[in-house]
Amino acid sequence: MDLNNTDLFALQTTYMKKDITTQALCKVLNPYFVELSQDVKLALIYSRIDELDVQAVDELAWQMHVDFYDYTLSIESKRRLVKSSLEWHKIKGTPEAVEKASSSVFGNSKLEEWFEYGGEPFFFRMDVDITEQGASPENLKKLDMLINEYKNKRSWLEIIRIFLTAKGTMYFASTISSGEEITVYPWTITEVSNSINITLAIINTSIETITVYPKEEG
Known part of the structure; x- marks a missing residue:
């Protein structure tokens, strides 16, 4: 039904x-x-999260025990955090959890363990693209809090490398100048055709004179 x-x-x-x-x-x-x-x-709340207003999403975040939740975030970021909360709880304390949480809020993120880049044991570093969020002191503080929420307790953040892409609108214009030379030679007749309908009466005389130009000289 x-x-x-x-x-x-x-x-x-x-x-x-x-x-x-x-x-x-x-x-x-x-x-x-x-x-x-x-x-x-x-009655369908979680499945309609993309339709809920910000107040309902805030309440849902409390219910879902979202580890990192900032009420000043955009509604889109809040929805992503709530929708991913259950998955992140299962992998919390892993590099994958840190990467996914950071990417969800700030932008494309990548975590490297100390043995991947030759650092000190138990340290790691982060590459974070914050093109959309910006690099304000407040956002950097939020990023640090988020990493601490999802990393394991024995690992220590050594450095965060920030990637910021500048966006702008560029306008390009172009023009083409071209010329053309056309030479017209005298017109030469190759074919002449004529078609006419003539209606004749018994007592009428019809005279037709056809002159084809140009006239032949001589």
């Missing part, structure tokens, strides 16, 4: 469809059932 298009009369048996009272009740009650079916969607 399609809840978006509820039809009470269609749900009745063949016998009940013949009953006048049943027909009347279905006609009167059907609009209310259609409205009720729309209200049922309100």
